[in-house]
Amino acid sequence: MSWIKFDYTPLWKKDGSGITRVPLLESELILGQKRFPSRGLVDSGAYMTLAHSDIANILEIDRAACPKRPVTGISGETEGFVKEVNLSVKHLREVITIPVLFVDNLRTALLLGHEGFFESYRVKFQADQNVFEVSRSPSEQYGKR
16 A cells, blocks of 8 residues: 555644644544544554544443453543444545544544554654655554454
């Protein structure tokens, strides 16, 4: 797969002091016939892909049947639950199955992190040019649906 270039997305800073630019990908989490479209923040600091637990409710995931996993972030430590779901990213053409850690108090809908996303794709950040590029990893640790 060749490199696909994406623009950073401009967003207002939460403190109102201006605009910041972040690497977002139009994504969709899929489980069975249920789908949740979202903009996923490409986060090289996240050890795995995380999603807000409200998305698990929409996908009708039974959290009691999922393994629990602790997670530490800027808000402190909490516990989430893990479920394998399908991930589709606009312009990347394929659907992959990855583990997602669903967390109640996540400050964003979807973080695309190392386990699952970065193990499936290579990412080159070029923040000084407000672009980033994504290409399929040759290891293909996570397969197609």
